[in-house]
Amino acid sequence: MRVVKSIDEFKEALNYRSEELVQLYDEPVLFDFSQSDRRPFFVSTLLHGNETSGWEAIRSLVSEALENEGIPSFLLLLGNLPAAERNLRHLAGQPDFNRIWDRGDTPYHQWAREVLEFVRAKHPWYSLDIHNNTGPNPHHSIITSLDESTLQSARLFSQNAIFAQQPPGVLTRRCAEFSIALTIEAGLPQDPHSTIRALNFIQKLWDRQDIPSINFSDLKIFENSVRVVLENAAELTSEDVPHFAPFLHRFNFKTIPAGTKLAKLAKPKTRLIALDEQQQDRTEDYLSYDGSNILVRQDTIMSMYTEDPLIVRQDCVCYFLNTLDAESITNSRLAV
Numbered sequence: 338m339r340v341v342k343s344i345d346e347f348k349e350a351l352n353y354r355s356e357e358l359v360q361l362y363d364e365p366v367l368f369d370f371s372q373s374d375r376r377p378f379f380v381s382t383l384l385h386g387n388e389t390s391g392w393e394a395i396r397s398l399v400s401e402a403l404e405n406e407g408i409p410s411f412l413l414l415l416g417n418l419p420a421a422e423r424n425l426r427h428l429a430g431q432p433d434f435n436r437i438w439d440r441g442d443t444p445y446h447q448w449a450r451e452v453l454e455f456v457r458a459k460h461p462w463y464s465l466d467i468h469n470n471t472g473p474n475p476h477h478s479i480i481t482s483l484d485e486s487t488l489q490s491a492r493l494f495s496q497n498a499i500f501a502q503q504p505p506g507v508l509t510r511r512c513a514e515f516s517i518a519l520t521i522e523a524g525l526p527q528d529p530h531s532t533i534r535a536l537n538f539i540q541k542l543w544d545r546q547d548i549p550s551i552n553f554s555d556l557k558i559f560e561n562s563v564r565v566v567l568e569n570a571a572e573l574t575s576e577d578v579p580h581f582a583p584f585l586h587r588f589n590f591k592t593i594p595a596g597t598k599l600a601k602l603a604k605p606k607t608r609l610i611a612l613d614e615q616q617q618d619r620t621e622d623y624l625s626y627d628g629s630n631i632l633v634r635q636d637t638i639m640s641m642y643t644e645d646p647l648i649v650r651q652d653c654v655c656y657f658l659n660t661l662d663a664e665s666i667t668n669s670r671l672a673v
């Protein structure tokens with residue numbers, strides 16, 4: 338684990354765009370500017386190398402702060418810099434850097450454990466993991482806890498939040514053990530508004546020790562019911578990825594009616610399957626096959642839809658969501 342405490346070194350790094358950072362660091366780097374008398378604000382970004390808005394936001398915010406009042410107590414983790422160099426989510430042969438924060442024996446899991454212990458020992462009051470959307474859906478947050486502070490800070494970012502209990506190994510879920518924790522999906526990486534959204538959100542919180550009190554009663558909370566993935570994706574090439582219906586991105590965060598065609602198989606033996614949070618196969622409930630066409634079996638809300646064959650192979654096609662009502666939130670809280 339590489340930890341940097343030198344502000345001069347950090348200032349130098351601020352001159353580098355995400356794809357250039359590898360010239361300074363050929364591995365992930367954790368900047369520690371925590372102050373012993375003030376609980377730090379922990380920011381992580383570039384866990385996915387092609388999701389650059391978080392670093393752009395930090396560069397701009399920190400440069401300005403250094404010229405003015407100085408920087409507050411904070412920790413910054415820059416994740417997959419070798420993948421950032423090539424503008425990829427992760428490199429071939431690497432795991433997804435936002436799936437390694439739980440059990441596992443690889444050197445990546447070992448590194449993740451060291452980072453987590455280091456950060457935990459600093460007692461951050463807030464942990465923010467900044468991502469970009471992989472598809473053209475609205476910016477939103479992902480929460481792993483339903484306590485009031487988390488919901489309040491989710492609303493501070495966006496009206497839409499996803500309560501995610503899967504997939505396993507996500508950083509925010511671990512950080513929620515010791516701080517308020519939120520993932521933001523700030524919008525598409527190439528959209529300059531995504532950087533501004535991330536910047537504004539960090540700025541609201543990073544020199545505080547609590548969430549500003551706001552009304553969050555209009556926060557829409559969704560829950561992942563299943564993830565739609567390509568079966569045996571690791572063994573397939575981009576030519577094997579099904580052809581998706583061209584209008585589907587319009588359904589992001591909206592109800593997609595039963596019977597809608599999701600995709601057409603490119604090869605007879607490839608299949609899309611739906612996995613629930615326990616990684617159980619729920620394809621029968623959510624998808625139906627009509628020859629080579631794949632249809633949605635029941636009305637469902639879709640999110641994070643992507644047609645990018647590489648993302649489909651490395652991660653998933655989309656999630657299907659349920660809305661979470663006040664009663665189920667209360668029940669989830671009681672269950673914790």
Ligand SMILES: [Zn+2]
Pocket residue numbers: 385388468469
């Ligand atoms: Zn991401």
